[in-house]
Amino acid sequence: MAEASARLLIVDDDPELLKFLVEELSSAGHHCTGCDNGQDAFLYLRQKEFQLVILDWTLPDFSGLEVCRRLRSSGNTTPVLMLTARDEIDERVKALDAGVDDYLTKPFNLKELHARVRARLRSGSYQRSDDPTAELLSLGDLQIQLLERRVLRGGQEISLSQREFDLLCYLVRNADAVQSRQSILEAVWGSPFVGDPNTLDVYLGYLRKKVEKSGHPQLLHTIRGAGFMARVGDPKS
Incomplete structure (x- = not known):
């Protein structure tokens, strides 16, 4: 067996x-x-x-x-x-x-x-799939290879820290849905979150510098008064 x-x-x-x-x-x-x-x-x-x-x-x-x-x-x-x-x-x-x-x-x-x-x-709920797409997250031209912990945009590899990788995965897995600041902090940093909530803004800044590319659609959006969202192009109003 x-x-x-x-x-x-x-x-x-x-x-x-x-x-x-x-x-x-x-x-x-x-x-x-x-x-x-x-x-x-x-x-x-x-x-x-x-x-x-x-x-x-x-x-x-x-x-x-x-x-x-x-x-x-x-x-x-x-x-x-x-x-x-x-x-x-x-x-x-x-x-x-x-x-x-x-x-x-x-x-x-x-x-x-x-x-x-x-x-x-x-x-078998969480067993590795024979389908390689089950181990891949994607958003537009961004690809996240989960097992290898690799991130590529437009075919070019992006080097991320562990925390940046975890944050990006969380946002992409919940793409097109606004995530509150608290929900992100608890999911990525742990619950209950203890620390400076501005930590999230710092890491989102790091991610944007690495992930967002000139001439490519924006992927990481701030939704004023609500939180943050991963989505290709402009966020929905």
Whole structure:
């Protein structure tokens, strides 16, 4: 079965639990990579393809929710199974809204863990598609290759920082729809957003300098009093 040889990324800051999960799921035939913080998780996800991420809610740098939000806003569709001691319905809703696919509370039964892993691997909801266009975002002559994290406009490659890339992906994935300042900050920087809201204006300025080209239609628009929008040409009135 395909799920017997799946590549799993396991993220948990409890060293004993992390070691146990890696050993337990490896014994079931999976190829497991473990790490104990969100930053390393992002690094692994950029370097290779996984079929499932098993993610702790509480991490030393980012919350599991923020990790998942950043993955989804960057276009990464790897399934996420969240492990947490939080079992309130409101917490489950937050996790699902952040893009988590499944949710298992601690302490958990091993049989249930293996069953949840098998179910996620069977679902196919976020598995890599054989169609290369499923891994591509486009807007006019702008192309974003999600797996390679490459951006091209008019065939010319544009070099973006990770944050610029995540911001551009979020806007293009929601093209032709006005996005409020708060919704962008929470999706790209994490919720709740803590910091200077003007950070968004700074990064949009960076993006415009790199993405907008003389003689090409404008793609990134400011909608006064409402927010921002990605759209080819002038924004609708």
